[in-house]
Amino acid sequence: MGIIFLFAGLFIAIIGHWTLSVNRDSLQRVYSFRLFSRGNFQVISANLRAMTSLSQAIYEKDKEKLEEGYLHLESSYGFLISLDSELYLQGSESSLDDKLNSHDILLEKYSEILEDPFSKESYKKSLDLQKRISLMNQFLGYAESEFWKQRADDFENIRLRNQTIEKIYWTLVFSFIVALFILVYFFLERLKLEAVLEKQRLDMVANSRLAALGSFSAGIAHEINNPLTVIQWRSKSLKKNLESFYLENPKIESDLESIEKNTFRIDKIIKSIKTLSKNAEKDQREKVLISSIRDQLNDILSPRIATDQLDYQFTSNCYEQSIYVREVQIIQVLVNLINNSLDAIATLDEKWIKVCVNLKGKNFEISVTDSGPGIPKKLQPHLFNLFFTTKSKSKENSGIGLSLSHQIIKDHNGALTYNAKSENTQFLITIPAEES
Template structure:
């Protein structure tokens, strides 16, 4: 219950962290997009300020040149200098038209359009001085032009000053906003990074917890099955062992008396046969106890391949002979040892062999072969039967808990392979299905004892 509660709590935190993760990413995207667009607008305004500043400066310069050439033309009675003066005045008007057009394209409001009529009127007044001889009354026109140009220069100079003030404020606002956004941005990036780390951590923890829950399911089902089987086998063993002990004791007594009285060899062989079969019954009972025993608390110890072979034969031979199945255990490394819980290894091998027996019971050829050899500091067991292999659609689920290909008549539970796989993993080994074999074959790899 504690594991399930932890799982639910972890899943809830996992869900909320994902939501926060997505919202943070969305906020960073929206905030970054807003900042970029705002900075673009700010840069556009800065560009407009530069345009204003350059245009105003050019207009003031052209106006000043126009006044200078106007005064020089009057002083020297020089029409060329007067023409040069009106050229600069027309240049000022051209700058204003160009500046107004640029500002209209950038959707920037200005008062330049109000100054255009004054420049046009000034040019018309200036033109009255051209192509004729100047007289003393024209000084009033010159003075009027100078006064108007001086006034216009003041207007443009004042506007220039205001534009620079606005520009400075705009830069300061941009700087403050960018500093604020930079702080927010790095806080969010830090939070985002921390969220990724936490998310990865929780994902790993969730995987560990799910694996632990799966193992607990396997163990719980296995323990309940072993407990029931253990109770049954203990009861059966007790009921059989008592009379069996009496039978073996009586046989020993009979053999002694038979030898004393010189009983014929045929009778002695029959007594020996009864004793051998009684011992066989005793081995079968021991095998049942082994298969039903929960060895999770047993210590790891060295066990030889020869010992494994002997125990398997004691447990399986009666059943396989009864079913008329050929069984062989071959090895090139009988003397080598593995570090294992002996009972669990026997349980795994018996389970795999029983699966083979169930699968091939209706085939014309019925055989099960076990072979062992060493490979890369491992002992390899191959369990092969005469079957044609496992269908492709079932191979990915072979070691899933409660998955079985057995029919209801065979009472398949889907526990055996899952439990066997977990036991071998606990021995730092692996249990796999060999799809490349033409028959049905499972492979167990367990490290050699050092």
């Protein structure tokens, strides 16, 4: 496209140079026509004055008038020489050589009359001279008309040429406009393609991460489930066989119950890891109770909440209502937001996280709020960009959590936003309450 614009610019430059050159030549010819027209007029005028003076001098027998006529004829001769010189300078073929010779003869004839001004012979010569001057004026008048005809033809050529140039100009303008639209179209298509590539890269990174985590969790589950099953079976067997000893030693019962309780807890942790590592993109959406989401979050987060010693609350005005979602993905989003909050408030004196699910009109509104003071305003526009992170570089993080969460909620026809009006750090999730 750049090469096309280059050639178009070169073509315009050539057309412009040609137009200036041709118009300059045309203007020179127009100027020459004006000069030739003025010269012809001066020659004709001088000849007429010479004829008038000659006629009056013969009739009145006035020698001074006769001499005045000779001077007019000489002026005419001078103008004729000037015209011939201008034709030569313009590079035009001169047609005045014969007329210059004829004018020399006229001057000689006039000189003969001056030598014997008022004789019968001079009278005859004056009539012949007037006839010769009249013929010369007729020729100059014809030349004048030819000049004007050429001038009209040249103006017509200029008009036609300018029409052609105008058509070329508007054709080029139209071509530039079309080319501009094509460039804008390709630019927009490029942006769309980059967006698709960005999404594919996001999906690839997320899938890679989930695949690695899934493989890791499967390995852990395989390694832990077998000995865990043995432990659970042995604890039940011991509990059954030692029932007769409970009365003598109550501690045996409490120890066995503790073993059974903790093995069950380990089993729940493994199931939670599987839930978080699962790629649920192809899962069908289904109705999930809000209370079920609360219980799953409690199971997944309880070990870390106990370790970090913080206040965690889950509240709702619709525990028995169902939300139409991909269950695993919603859990992944909420756990990601809560983990971000845990990292953000780790060094604060006051540590609390509140998850609130409320039904407002036709939408479920889920808020995740922590005790942090909020995110700086300059960072807020970049929160959902791929690979953007506000965490310390010393921590292991990929910068895809919020971006992935944003896309998951968008796929549910909802929205994930940061609430800049909240006094504390708060993210809001809005999801339609009805199937869509």
